[in-house]
Amino acid sequence: MVFSSIVFLCIFFPAVILLYYLCPRQLRNLFLLLASLFFYAWGEPKYIVIMLFSTIFDYCNGRLLEYFEAKGKKDTFGRLVLAASVIGNLSILCFFKYTDFILTTLNSLSGSEFALLGLALPIGISFYTFQTMSYTIDVYRGQVAAQHNLISFGMYVCLFPQLIAGPIVRYSDIAGEVDTRETSFRLCAAGMHRFLLGLGKKVLLANQIGALWDEIYSLGASDLSMSLAWLGALSFTFQIYFDFSGYSDMAFGLGEMFGFHFPENFCYPYTAKSITEFWRRWHMTLGSWFREYLYIPLGGNRKGRPRQIANLFVVWFFTGLWHGAGWNFILWGLYFFVLLVLEKLFLLRQLNRFPSVFQHLYALSWIILGWVIFACDDISKLFQYLKWFFGIGVAPVNQLALYEWTTHAAFLVILALASTELPAKVCASLLERISASLWQSAAFWLKSAWCLLVLLLSMAMLVSGSYNPFLYFRF
Amino acid sequence: MNKKQRFYAVFFLTTVLFLAVCGILLFALPQRTYSENENRYLTTLKPPSFSDFLDTSMQKNFTDGANDQFLCRDLWMKFATALQRAVGFQDIGGVYFGKEGYYFERILDSHLSDKRWQNNLQLLEQFAETYHTAVSFLPVPSKGNLLTDLLPANAVLYHANKLYEEIPQTLHRTAFLDVRPVLLEYKNSRQLYFKTDHHWTMDAAYLTYTAWCKVHGTKPASLETFAPDCVRRDFFGTLYSKAPDFCSLPDDFYLPVQVPDAELNIDGRQTDSIYDWQKLDSKDQYGVYFGGNFGRIDIRVKHSTSKKTLLLIKDSFANSIVPFFMKDYQHIIMIDLRYYNKPLSSLMQETAPEETLFLYELSNFAQDINFFKILK
Numbered sequence: 001m002v003f004s005s006i007v008f009l010c011i012f013f014p015a016v017i018l019l020y021y022l023c024p025r026q027l028r029n030l031f032l033l034l035a036s037l038f039f040y041a042w043g044e045p046k047y048i049v050i051m052l053f054s055t056i057f058d059y060c061n062g063r064l065l066e067y068f069e070a071k072g073k074k075d076t077f078g079r080l081v082l083a084a085s086v087i088g089n090l091s092i093l094c095f096f097k098y099t100d101f102i103l104t105t106l107n108s109l110s111g112s113e114f115a116l117l118g119l120a121l122p123i124g125i126s127f128y129t130f131q132t133m134s135y136t137i138d139v140y141r142g143q144v145a146a147q148h149n150l151i152s153f154g155m156y157v158c159l160f161p162q163l164i165a166g167p168i169v170r171y172s173d174i175a176g177e178v179d180t181r182e183t184s185f186r187l188c189a190a191g192m193h194r195f196l197l198g199l200g201k202k203v204l205l206a207n208q209i210g211a212l213w214d215e216i217y218s219l220g221a222s223d224l225s226m227s228l229a230w231l232g233a234l235s236f237t238f239q240i241y242f243d244f245s246g247y248s249d250m251a252f253g254l255g256e257m258f259g260f261h262f263p264e265n266f267c268y269p270y271t272a273k274s275i276t277e278f279w280r281r282w283h284m285t286l287g288s289w290f291r292e293y294l295y296i297p298l299g300g301n302r303k304g305r306p307r308q309i310a311n312l313f314v315v316w317f318f319t320g321l322w323h324g325a326g327w328n329f330i331l332w333g334l335y336f337f338v339l340l341v342l343e344k345l346f347l348l349r350q351l352n353r354f355p356s357v358f359q360h361l362y363a364l365s366w367i368i369l370g371w372v373i374f375a376c377d378d379i380s381k382l383f384q385y386l387k388w389f390f391g392i393g394v395a396p397v398n399q400l401a402l403y404e405w406t407t408h409a410a411f412l413v414i415l416a417l418a419s420t421e422l423p424a425k426v427c428a429s430l431l432e433r434i435s436a437s438l439w440q441s442a443a444f445w446l447k448s449a450w451c452l453l454v455l456l457l458s459m460a461m462l463v464s465g466s467y468n469p470f471l472y473f474r475f
Numbered sequence: 476m477n478k479k480q481r482f483y484a485v486f487f488l489t490t491v492l493f494l495a496v497c498g499i500l501l502f503a504l505p506q507r508t509y510s511e512n513e514n515r516y517l518t519t520l521k522p523p524s525f526s527d528f529l530d531t532s533m534q535k536n537f538t539d540g541a542n543d544q545f546l547c548r549d550l551w552m553k554f555a556t557a558l559q560r561a562v563g564f565q566d567i568g569g570v571y572f573g574k575e576g577y578y579f580e581r582i583l584d585s586h587l588s589d590k591r592w593q594n595n596l597q598l599l600e601q602f603a604e605t606y607h608t609a610v611s612f613l614p615v616p617s618k619g620n621l622l623t624d625l626l627p628a629n630a631v632l633y634h635a636n637k638l639y640e641e642i643p644q645t646l647h648r649t650a651f652l653d654v655r656p657v658l659l660e661y662k663n664s665r666q667l668y669f670k671t672d673h674h675w676t677m678d679a680a681y682l683t684y685t686a687w688c689k690v691h692g693t694k695p696a697s698l699e700t701f702a703p704d705c706v707r708r709d710f711f712g713t714l715y716s717k718a719p720d721f722c723s724l725p726d727d728f729y730l731p732v733q734v735p736d737a738e739l740n741i742d743g744r745q746t747d748s749i750y751d752w753q754k755l756d757s758k759d760q761y762g763v764y765f766g767g768n769f770g771r772i773d774i775r776v777k778h779s780t781s782k783k784t785l786l787l788i789k790d791s792f793a794n795s796i797v798p799f800f801m802k803d804y805q806h807i808i809m810i811d812l813r814y815y816n817k818p819l820s821s822l823m824q825e826t827a828p829e830e831t832l833f834l835y836e837l838s839n840f841a842q843d844i845n846f847f848k849i850l851k
Contacts, residue, residue: 001534006541010498014491045529189483192490208559220585223631257487400583403565403629410563441482448486455490457558459497463545464555466568 001042002164002470003250004202006462012039017257021183029155029179032258036160040124043164047122054092055157058132061085062139062146062153069142078140085136089129096122101325124164126322126475128157130289135171137293144172152178161254165247165472167265168285170292174260181259189444191256193451198249200454203461203468205415206242209235211467212408213375217385225398226391231405233389236375237368238415241270243471244283263288270419273359274348275339275366286322290315312344313337323374323475328382332373339366500546507544511758512552513716517543549719556720565627567718571619573626576724577670578714579619582838584633592638592841596645599833602849603648606823608786609830611650611690612642613683614837615675615792618668621658635837649833650690657686669726672712673836674761677703677729677795684799696802701731710760728760734798740773741765742814749774749798764794770814771822779805786828788812788849793834812845819851 001008016035023031041048061081068078096119103114135156138144147153156178162169171178216224216232248265255262265285272278279287298311313334320333343351351359372389376382388394417423431443462468506519518539527533545551559567566572571579603610619626620635642651658667658679667679681698688695707728715723730750739746751766765772768791784806787793793809800807808826810819835843 005538006497006501006545007537010494010501010541011537014495014498017491018495041528042534043531045531185480185483185487188487192487196490204558208562208564218585219583222584399629400631403627403631406629407563407565407627414562444482444486452490457554460551460554460558463542463548463551465542466555466559 001039003247003254004199004207004458004462004468006459007042009199009459009462012042013254020258025180029149030151032160033151033155033158036155036158036163039160040158040163043123044120047125050092050096050122050125051128051158052154054089054129054132055154056150057088058085058136058157059147059150059153061136063148065136065139066146074140082136082140086133089133093125093129096125098321098325123472124475127166127168128163130168131170132157134168134289134293138170138172144175147171147178149179159255159260161251161258161260162262165244165251165475166283166285167248167251167262168289169262170285170289173263177260183259187259188257189448191253193253193447194256195250195253196451196455196458198246198251198253199458201242201246201249201418203246203458204454205418206239206246207461207467207469209408209411209415210239210243210469212404213239214467214469216404217375219400221384221388221394223398223400224388225395225401226388227397228401228404229385229388229394231401231408232385233368233372233375234412235408237270237371238412238419240371240374240471241266241419242415247472268419268421270364270367271360271421272363272367273356274343274351274363275336276343276348278363278367279336279340286319290319294318308344309341312341316340324377326377327379328373328377331382332370335370335373497546501541501544504544504546507548510543510548512549512711512719514713514758515716520544552719553721556718560720565630570714570717571627571630572718572720573619573622573630575625575670576722577618577622577625577668578672578712578718578723579622579626579630579632580617580673580714580838581630582617582619582633583631587633587838587841591844593641593645595840595843595846596642598846598849599649600646602831603646605850606831608823608828609650610648611652611830611832612646613652613654613687613832613834614639614642614840615683615835616655616658617836617838618673618675620837621655621662622668633838638837638841652687652690654683654686657682669710669712669728671710671715671723671726672761673714674712675792675795677731680796681731681799684796688803693803696799698731700733700802701798702733703729704732706730706732706763707755707760711758712761716758728755728763730763731798735779735801736777737801738775738777739765740771742769742771749801761791761794764797765809768794768811768814769809770811770816772809774801774807774809776801776805776807781805783830784808784826784828786810786823786826786831787834788831789834790836790839790843792836792839796834812843812848815848819849 001012003009012035020028020031020035037048037052040051061084064081065074065078068074068076068081071077100116100118103116106112107114135144135147135153139146147156156169156171156174159169213232213235216228216235219228245266252262252264263285265283267281267284269278269281272281295311295315298314299307300311301308316333316337317330318333319336320330323329323332351362354362369389372385373382376385427447431446434446435441435443502520507517508519509515510517518536520540521527521533521536523533527536542548556567560572566581569581571581573579599610599612617632617635619630619632626632639653639655661667661678661682665678665682666676667682668675681701685695705727708725710726710728711723712726734749737747737749739749749765750763752763754760754762754766759767774797781804783804785800785804785808787797787800787807787809789809789811797807797809806826806828808822808828810822833840840846
């Protein structure tokens with residue numbers, strides 16, 4: 001089930017939130033677990049087995065680690081359990097996500113003819129395998145205590161707000177809230193605000209500009225020009241940000257309504273002045289996962305420059321691969337590896353000498369070009385699109401470009417503004433002033449009215465069946 | 476709960492209840508099976524069942540049904556259109572919003588396959604070589620290519636002129652009838668296309684009929700002899716259905732009411748009227764011609780002064796020109812290749828038409844995937 005659907009908004013969500021608060025406290029985790037399993041099963045009932053296996057597997061691993069720790073056998077059996085957990089989780093992920101990719105690559109390299117499995121990728125598998133792995137590693141490291149209650153642990157893994165598109169919530173992030181958590185109407189209202197604004201980001205911004213990208217991507221050379229290819233890239237740039245951060249906002253808001261505080265996932269990434277900064281602001285929970293569980297264990301920057309660069313290579317190779325089983329995703333990861341290394345070596349120091357406008361332009365150009373690599377999941381199409389992007393074989397401008405640029409100009413301005421902190425800041429200071437001069441709850445009601453307007457507009461778009469893709473089926 | 480928390484509760488609970496009520500109404504209200512506005516059958520919600528859940532058909536039914544059965548769906552759709560137009564979009568879902576309330580189909584070069592276009596032309600030429608019948612090809616210009624000044628600024632359509640230029644290069648035995656000049660001549664004085672539909676009007680069809688007569692050296696009957704009459708003033712066509720809008724105005728629907736008496740055989744069903752008047756009360760008002768599109772329609776005109784037979788291989792655009800042809804032919808056979816699956820060769824043998832006319836809207840012809848059937 002996706003959040004941006006009438007079934008979720010008008011049936012699943014109200015039913016779950018009302019029943020949740022009607023449940024006695026000690027049954028709430030069980031109820032959330034069952035609701036989450038239903039949520040997951042809605043899309044693909046049979047794959048629920050994999051998620052349940054992953055849950056029970058790492059629950060046992062956690063308990064075993066605790067047992068061996070107590071017995072003083074952490075370094076022997078404990079390590080074995082840890083290895084089993086990592087290998088187990090990665091094997092599940094590899095089998096479902098990468099088998100066909102590996103076989104296709106082998107077939108094309110060696111001319112062999114291995115039959116492909118043709119498995120549909122279980123939704124959210126990349127998120128929950130990373131989450132359960134982080135749990136076992138953290139227990140091994142002694143950073144969190146093992147969870148004894150299987151229902152609580154299952155609820156953490158399957159928790160529907162963050163199940164299918166993140167953020168990647170590490171167990172340590174919400175360990176204190178798994179068994180008991182504070183809830184209040186204040187938190188529920190704040191969560192509702194956040195959820196509705198996230199819904200608006202997804203439905204009103206991402207979907208609308210996504211339709212343009214979808215159209216431009218499907219055009220043939222006869223209709224294309226360089227400026228249209230740019231507009232396409234810009235469209236996808238906005239689509240992926242508002243879609244993904246909208247999903248994260250919805251997850252965050254839903255989490256709050258149940259009393260959880262998920263980690264933030266995006267912080268105005270397109271306002272970055274360098275690629276290094278971009279990655280500190282984009283999909284922050286994935287970045288910190290890789291830093292915590294791959295980069296630092298590999299030695300990070302503590303073992304000299306050459307080793308650090310090798311480590312970065314590994315991290316970005318896998319970051320790319322994590323986003324999808326395709327060469328373009330690997331290419332996309334390595335593209336950022338090169339940029340980040342260059343920035344580390346000298347570029348960042350040089351950049352700081354230039355005016356900030358230039359720094360923004362520099363970062364944005366590379367980010368947008370990166371999204372072209374990300375979006376074209378067919379390598380031959382990618383190279384063709386890159387040619388158009390650089391004006392090879394097409395005119396710089398054509399009438400279609402003129403038409404699309406002019407009819408989307410106002411919307412692009414809205415998207416650009418919404419990508420910055422400006423609207424949030426302006427609104428916050430306005431609301432503060434209003435509260436001060438009128439009455440205390442005026443600001444709250446204004447914000448609520450705005451959120452409800454966003455809800456109504458989003459519902460209009462959803463009911464009318466306008467373009468509403470799910471972008472994370474390859475994650 | 477202290478007083479300070481109360482307004483949080485009010486907002487949160489109101490929102491949840493609003494959503495819940497919307498959800499309950501999906502099931503509580505009677506199910507709509509058909510949307511007049513969109514001219515399509517709606518998905519109705521089926522009772523949940525475990526086996527449907529396992530094979531995900533229940534989920535699909537719920538997902539589609541929730542949208543289709545939503546309270547005031549038509550109104551929400553209009554809001555969605557208004558919102559998109561408010562931010563400057565000039566096209567939604569493959570439809571342009573033109574000037575003066577005109578909708579246009581948005582067909583770009585990329586949507587047409589050059590190979591299919593060339594292939595269809597060649598099939599047409601081969602047909603003319605194979606059979607002993609005078610073959611004509613009459614492509615109807617796409618609405619947007621004719622009413623160019625009513626398109627939104629900078630709007631792009633496929634390059635129809637290029638296609639028109641290619642026609643005589645491939646067709647040698649087939650007579651190519653270019654009706655653009657006569658239509659352009661009357662572009663400003665008559666309404667040639669419906670505003671809310673992609674079809675041409677009775678006026679455009681009549682003008683085309685006169686052009687046809689001119690080429691064949693016959694004298695066209697005047698439009699008045701057909702007693703044209705406005706049968707509906709509230710026609711909303713299929714383009715409107717794709718992007719319904721608050722400010723769209725309906726079209727007047729004129730029909731040539733007085734047509735020669737005839738016996739019709741519509742895919743085996745006998746009737747004596749080319750009009751299915753009941754369709755005027757449905758959303759598919761264009762279906763008033765013959766009740767829609769069928770594989771084979773035979774029209775035998777009673778007391779006809781002509782002895783000629785016309786084979787008309789066509790799309791829906793031809794429906795509105797047939798009433799005029801009935802003055803000049805004793806037997807008209809209309810074939811719609813989408814629905815006609817018998818060999819055309821036996822039809823040719825059986826009916827031996829003196830004349831064969833291929834009448835398609837240009838982009839329909841270029842995209843037609845059934846054209847291979849003409850050589851079967």
